[in-house]
Each structure stands twice: as C-alpha cells, then as structure tokens.
Amino acid sequence: MKILVGYKRVVDFNVRIQVKPDGTGVVTDGVKLSPNPFDDIALEEALRLREKGIAEEVVIATIAPADAQAHLRNGLAMGGNRAIHVVTPDPVQPLAAARTFLKLIEKEQPGLVILGKQAIDDDCNQTGQMLAALWDRPQATFASKLDISGEKATVTREVDAGLETIEVDLPAVVTTDLRLNEPRFIKLPDIMKAKSKKIDTIELSSLGIEHGGEIRTTHYAPPPKRSRGVMVKDVAELVGMLKQKGLV
Amino acid sequence: MMSKILIIAEHLNGQLNTSTARCVTCARELKPDAIDVLVLADAPDAVAAEAAKLDGISKVLTVARAENAHALAAVLAPQIAAATKNGYSHVLFPSTTFGKDVAPRVAALLGVGQVSDIMSVSGSHTFMRPIYAGNAIVTVEAPADAIVVGTVRTASWPTVGDGSSAAPIEALSLDAAIPSHTRFVELKQASSERPDLQSAAKVVSGGRGLGSKENFDIIYKLADKLHAAAGASRAAVDAGYCPNDMQVGQTGKIIAPELYIAIGISGAIQHLTGIKDAGTIVAINKDADAPIFEVADIGLVGDLFKLVPELESTI
Numbered sequence: 001m002k003i004l005v006g007y008k009r010v011v012d013f014n015v016r017i018q019v020k021p022d023g024t025g026v027v028t029d030g031v032k033l034s035p036n037p038f039d040d041i042a043l044e045e046a047l048r049l050r051e052k053g054i055a056e057e058v059v060i061a062t063i064a065p066a067d068a069q070a071h072l073r074n075g076l077a078m079g080g081n082r083a084i085h086v087v088t089p090d091p092v093q094p095l096a097a098a099r100t101f102l103k104l105i106e107k108e109q110p111g112l113v114i115l116g117k118q119a120i121d122d123d124c125n126q127t128g129q130m131l132a133a134l135w136d137r138p139q140a141t142f143a144s145k146l147d148i149s150g151e152k153a154t155v156t157r158e159v160d161a162g163l164e165t166i167e168v169d170l171p172a173v174v175t176t177d178l179r180l181n182e183p184r185f186i187k188l189p190d191i192m193k194a195k196s197k198k199i200d201t202i203e204l205s206s207l208g209i210e211h212g213g214e215i216r217t218t219h220y221a222p223p224p225k226r227s228r229g230v231m232v233k234d235v236a237e238l239v240g241m242l243k244q245k246g247l248v
Numbered sequence: 249m250m251s252k253i254l255i256i257a258e259h260l261n262g263q264l265n266t267s268t269a270r271c272v273t274c275a276r277e278l279k280p281d282a283i284d285v286l287v288l289a290d291a292p293d294a295v296a297a298e299a300a301k302l303d304g305i306s307k308v309l310t311v312a313r314a315e316n317a318h319a320l321a322a323v324l325a326p327q328i329a330a331a332t333k334n335g336y337s338h339v340l341f342p343s344t345t346f347g348k349d350v351a352p353r354v355a356a357l358l359g360v361g362q363v364s365d366i367m368s369v370s371g372s373h374t375f376m377r378p379i380y381a382g383n384a385i386v387t388v389e390a391p392a393d394a395i396v397v398g399t400v401r402t403a404s405w406p407t408v409g410d411g412s413s414a415a416p417i418e419a420l421s422l423d424a425a426i427p428s429h430t431r432f433v434e435l436k437q438a439s440s441e442r443p444d445l446q447s448a449a450k451v452v453s454g455g456r457g458l459g460s461k462e463n464f465d466i467i468y469k470l471a472d473k474l475h476a477a478a479g480a481s482r483a484a485v486d487a488g489y490c491p492n493d494m495q496v497g498q499t500g501k502i503i504a505p506e507l508y509i510a511i512g513i514s515g516a517i518q519h520l521t522g523i524k525d526a527g528t529i530v531a532i533n534k535d536a537d538a539p540i541f542e543v544a545d546i547g548l549v550g551d552l553f554k555l556v557p558e559l560e561s562t563i
Contacts, residue, residue, distance in 0.1 A: 017383035026384050094352065095361045122379050124364045129321065129352035138322050138430040141349045144492075154433065159345040160446060160501070161260055162493055165433040166320065172429075178499055179492060213360035213394055219387040223378070226524055229545035235558045238530065238548050247450070247507045247528060248474065248563045 001111035001148075001170075003046040004104065005080065006097075006128075007060040008036040009071040010121040019222045026220060035074060038116025041176040044183040045146060046114050047079040054148050057081045059108060063100055065089050069199060076194035077186045083197070084108075088204035094122075098130035099209040105135060110171060112153070117142050117175040128175035138168035142177040251280040251337040251372055256328060257287045257299050258319075258346045264298040266447045267342030267400075269407035272302050274400040275340055276408065277369040282306040286331055286420070288324050290317035296417045303411035309420040318432035319346055325353035326424040332358065332395055337372070343399035344446070355397035363390055363398040377401070381498040382521040402446070403504035403525045438493045442468075445494065448477035450507040451526075453496055454489070455481040455519075457512020457533065457552055461489045466553070467511060470560045479503070481513045497522035512552050515540030532556065 011017065011026075012034040018027040035043075049055040060080040062068055065087065072083040086100055105113065118125035132139035140146075140155035144163065147154045148170070157164045158177045232238045242248040253275045258265040268285065275283045285299040285308045292310040300308045309331065315323050328350065332339050339354065341347030343365045355362035368376040373390045375398065390396045445451065452474060454467035464484075471478040479496040480489065496503055497519040504525035511532045513519060520543055523529060531544035532552050541547045548555060 011380070017380040019384050026380065093361055095356065098356060120381065123381065124362075125348050126352035126355070126362055126364065129349065130356035130362075132322070133325060133353040133356035136427075138427075139349075139353065140430075141321070142345060157345075158492060159349075159435075160493075162435060162437040164435045167431045167433050169429040210359075213355075213358075213391060215361040215363060215391075216389045217386050218374075218389055221385045221387075223382055223385050223524075226529075226543040228542055229529075229547065231541070231547045231549065233548075235548070235555055235562055238546060238559065239562050241546055242507070242528075242530070242563070245528060 001055045002057045002059060002108060003049060003055045004101075004108055004110040004113045005039070005043045005046045005058060005060045006101065006113070006115035007039045007043060007062045007072070007075045008116070008119050009033050009062060009064050009068050010036045010119055013037060013120055019220050023219045023221060033071070035071065036116050036119045038118060038120070038176050038178075040078075040183040041178070041180050042114040042116050043075055043078055043080060044181045045176060047184075048181065049148060055112070059084060059110070061086065061101070061104055063088060063092050063097055063204065072199050073191075073194050074186065076197040077190045078184065079190070081197070083199045085199055085201045086204050086207070087201060092204070093214055094124045094126035094130055095213055096209065097127045098134055100204065100207060101127070101131050102134050103207045103209060112148070112170060113173045115173065115175050117177055128173045132173040135173070138172040139175070140166055140168050140172060141175045143174050144177050144179045146174060146180065250335070251278060252282045252335055253278060253280045253284070253338040253340060254332060254336045255283065255285045256339065256341045256347070256350065257285050257295060258342050258344060259287065259289065259295040262291070262294045264295050265342070265344070266407050267344050267347070267402045268299060269302055270402045270405040271340045271342050271400045272304055272408040273405040274366060274369065275338070276304050278338065278372060280338070284309055286311070286328065288313075288316045288327055290314050297414070300414040300417055301410040303408050305411065305415040307415050308417045310417060311420050311422060313426075315426050318435075319350070320430050320432060321349040321353045322427050322430040324350050325357055326426060327422050328354045329357040330422045330424040331420060336395060338396040338398065341399045343401045347399045351397055351399050358395055358397065360391065360394045360397055363388055363396065365401040366398050367401045367404040381518060382524065383517070401502070403502045438491055442471055443475065443477045445477040445479055445496070446501055446503060448505055450474050450476035451479050451496070451503060451505045452476045452509045452511065453479035453481065453513060454484055454511050455513030456483040456487060458484060458489055463553070464489050466556045466560070470509070470556055473560050473563060476507070481516070481519050483516070510540050510544070511556055513540055514538045515543065
C-alpha cells in the first residue's frame with residue numbers, strides 16, 4: 001500500500017503571533033517556519049505503518065511557495081520515500097487544498113491518505129473532510145489510534161463525548177489528533193540521506209483544479225485583551241469576592 | 249434575498265446537545281426570515297421535541313433512518329447536502345467534534361468553502377473567526393451567490409431560551425445515497441457524575457502543579473462542592489494525572505463557563521485560548537509570575553495543597 005501524507009509548512013507554534021498594524025495579515029517575515037505539528041504526527045503514523053510492513057511507500061505532499069524545498073527535505077529526512085511539491089506563491093484555502101490533493105490521489109492511487117486534523121495557522125480543520133467528500137471515500141477524523149487489517153481500517157477518534165471507534169473501508173482519509181503518536185526526532189545521517197530523495201515539482205496552476213466557493217479574508221485584528229484583575233491575600237477574601245459576584 | 253437558515257442538531261442518547269441552542273443564538277444574529285432545525289437520527293422524536301421548544305425556531309425537520317443511529321459524517325453529509333436544496337441560504341453546525349467532522353464534508357459536496365468557528369456576525373455573509381489559536385481574529389466573507397456553510401464557536405454564543413410555543417415538527421424525505429463504507433463500532437463515554445465540561449456553568453481545572461493523579465482528588469472534591477465540571481491543562485493530561493477528555497485549551501475543549509477556577513495551572517497560551525470567554529477566572533498558583541495571573545479576574549498566590557482544601561471547606 002502507498003500512503004499519501006499532507007505536510008504543510010506553518011509559523012512555528014512557539015512564535016508569538018503579531019498582527020500587522022494595517023490589518024492586512026500577520027507578520028511572517030523572518031519568523032521561524034516549521035512543519036504543522038499534526039502533519040508530523042501524520043507522517044510518523046505513515047512511517048510506522050511502513051515499518052510494520054503494512055505500507056511500502058510513504059509519499060509526502062505540500063502546497064507551498066517555491067522556497068519550501070527545505071521543508072520537504074525535513075519530511076524526507078524523517079523518513080518519507082519521496083515528495084511532491086505543488087508550487088503556488090499564495091496560501092490556499094482548505095477547499096482548494098482538497099481539490100489539489102484529489103488531483104494527486106488520481107495520479108498516485110494511495111491506499112490511505114493521512115492529514116493533520118488542522119493546521120495551526122488558519123485552524124480551519126476542514127481539508128481532510130473535504131478531500132474525503134470530493135473523493136467519495138470514508139473519513140476518520142481526530143484519530144488517536146489506527147489499525148489496518150486487510151482492506152479495512154479501525155480508527156479510534158477523540159470526540160467530545162469520549163472515544164469513538166469506527167471501521168472504514170480503504171482507501172480512506174484519516175486525520176490525526178495529538179495523541180496518535182509522538183513523532184521521532186530526525187538524525188543527522190538521515191538529513192544526508194534525504195538529499196538524494198526525489199521531489200517532484202508541479203505548478204498548482206498546471207493541475208487545472210476547479211475554482212469557486214472561496215472564502216475571502218478581508219481584515220486581521222489582534223484579539224481583545226482580557227485585563228489583569230485583582231490579587232487577594234487569602235481564601236476568605238476570595239470567597240467574599242465570589243459571593244459578591246453571586247458565583248458561590 | 250430571502251435568508252433561511254438550517255441548523256444541524258447535535259444529539260446523543262436521545263438528548264439534544266446544548267451546542268444546538270448556541271447555534272440558534274448565532275443564527276438569530278443573522279436576522280433571517282426563518283430558522284429550521286434538522287434532526288437526523290434513528291428515532292428523532294425526543295430530540296425534535298426538545299429542539300422545537302427553542303426560541304425563534306420556525307420548524308423542526310426530522311429524518312428517521314436506521315443508518316442515522318450514530319453521527320457518521322459520511323452518512324449524514326449527503327442527507328444534509330440534499331436538505332439544504334430547499335431554499336436555504338445558510339447551514340450552521342456547532343463547532344464541536346460533531347460539527348467539525350460533518351460541516352466540511354457538506355461544504356465540499358455543495359462546492360463551497362466553509363467558515364470555521366464563527367465568533368461574531370458582521371453581515372449576512374461576513375463573519376469574524378479566530379486563527380493562530382486565537383492570537384488573531386480575522387473578518388471573512390463567504391461568496392454572496394452561494395450557500396454559507398459554517399460552524400459556530402460555541403463558547404462565543406449563549407444558549408437561546410425556550411420560546412412561548414413549540415415549533416411544528418415535520419418528517420422530511422430526502423433523495424440521498426448513503427454509503428456503507430463507514431461503520432460505527434463503539435463509543436466509550438467517560439462516565440462522570442459531574443456536569444459536562446463543555447456546557448457547565450462552573451469549571452474547576454487542575455494543572456501540572458497538582459503533581460500526581462492521586463492529588464487530583466482535591467480538584468474533584470472542590471468541583472463536587474461547587475457542582476462544577478472538572479477540567480485540566482494539557483500538561484496535566486500529558487503527565488497522566490487525568491483523562492484526555494478533561495483537557496481545556498486550543499487542542500482540547502474551548503469553554504465559556506460563568507466561573508473558571510484554574511489551580512496549579514501556569515497559563516500556557518494554548519490553555520488561555522480555551523478559557524478566554526469565561527465570565528470570571530480565578531487562579532490559584534504558587535508562582536506569582538505565572539502567566540495565568542495576566543488574565544485572571546481574581547488571583548491568589550500560595551500553596552494549592554493548603555488553599556484548595558480551605559476553599560472547599562469555606563464555601
């Protein structure tokens with residue numbers, strides 16, 4: 001089986017996000033970029049399936065500007081067999097990303113597609129579900145456990161009510177939640193090895209994906225600030241204040 | 249243009265989830281001509297009756313099918329997409345794991361983008377939503393000539409109350425092919441006598457400062473005394489002090505209780521994102537410089553193992 005993994009480059013989760021004063025975006029110049037943490041988990045899961053002999057090949061794909069080659073090398077160093085770089089200067093929305101991945105699926109015919117449940121930049125949490133719909137295949141979102149047996153996957157999902165387990169026929173789209181696994185660290189020799197791995201580069205505009213239905217972002221603003229409150233000296237004072245507010 | 253909103257009801261074990269009543273509040277902000285609620289279930293009657301009571305509902309539509317016994321996105325999405333064809337301008341879901349799973353699938357079937365986590369409404373097709381874990385708020389515009397598919401950030405909207413009379417309930421028959429490639433196996437619900445974390449009016453949460461699973465008992469005791477739900481920071485969950493479903497924060501549950509008491513929680517950004525809509529935030533921590541005090545309404549510095557039992561016995 002071949003596994004296709006989505007591997008998005010995002011602003012590193014440790015960066016304190018600053019909104020540009022003119023409201024046209026967030027500051028990304030000179031800011032550290034990293035793989036989306038949920039995509040690292042997706043790649044790790046794919047690699048484990050290959051190590052178990054369930055998959056033969058792990059293909060990682062990104063939709064990003066031309067300078068994202070180093071990002072893909074990172075995924076290849078982690079263990080991906082090869083990479084596909086769909087090049088576009090502009091960020092794409094989940095619907096366009098799903099339409100793009102559908103094109104890659106038509107060419108690659110994977111038995112399983114693993115994506116992060118959401119990217120930590122736009123926080124949309126949509127691409128996997130949209131891709132599954134366009135592909136007309138099952139989806140198993142928020143996966144915290146994945147077992148493959150023959151033509152089926154059994155997936156435990158982290159839902160608000162607890163842990164839900166579903167069974168899906170393959171091929172299918174799985175999106176990862178935090179507790180699916182802990183991604184491995186990249187070793188230096190693997191970085192060297194990754195240099196000889198293949199990256200296919202495709203212009204997004206050459207894929208002929210459908211347009212329409214796009215959501216337009218018109219303004220960025222910093223979040224409203226919660227102001228610092230008061231400090232109390234002891235429990236009695238705390239309880240007094242809570243009583244005053246009618247909370248206890 | 250007529251605006252007509254369809255809200256997809258979230259329910260479990262024959263009970264309507266309060267997230268649905270929050271979606272109604274958001275829908276009313278759009279000042280539509282009609283708000284309908286769609287209940288997809290194997291036996292929808294009890295849930296439909298609950299939904300019909302909500303203030304501002306025009307009618308409740310039900311689709312009773314054995315396949316709808318469990319909320320599987322692949323099963324529900326084609327039915328919802330078909331239902332929207334009856335002149336709806338908007339279809340709204342709660343931004344819970346249920347809504348997040350189904351809504352994008354519906355949007356893709358309808359060939360439109362989806363607006364996630366609507367926190368406020370600026371116009372019929374213009375909304376505000378958080379990105380970067382709530383560190384920026386964007387204004388987004390959905391295409392004016394297409395149906396709007398959105399999820400409603402539940403923490404941003406209060407529940408709507410009951411109306412003076414119940415809305416009519418109608419059975420809907422839909423022409424939708426339902427796939428068999430996705431099957432429900434089981435749901436393991438965390439059994440708890442305490443209120444549900446997502447909808448509780450009061451929440452008591454513990455963090456890494458508790459130090460162990462056993463020590464978390466003081467959190468549960470205080471929660472029980474206050475009739476509050478019990479929550480935790482990601483650090484406490486990762487350390488194994490308590491189960492995953494107690495996690496509050498960007499990657500856990502985003503909540504808006506009237507009272508939130510954070511105990512031994514330092515206040516990582518990811519945690520603060522999950523609580524910033526809370527009414528009153530109380531923080532108890534031994535470190536006076538902990539970031540949690542930057543957002544707390546009432547702060548108390550000291551040893552939680554002494555202060556929390558004292559608090560529990562005082563109230």
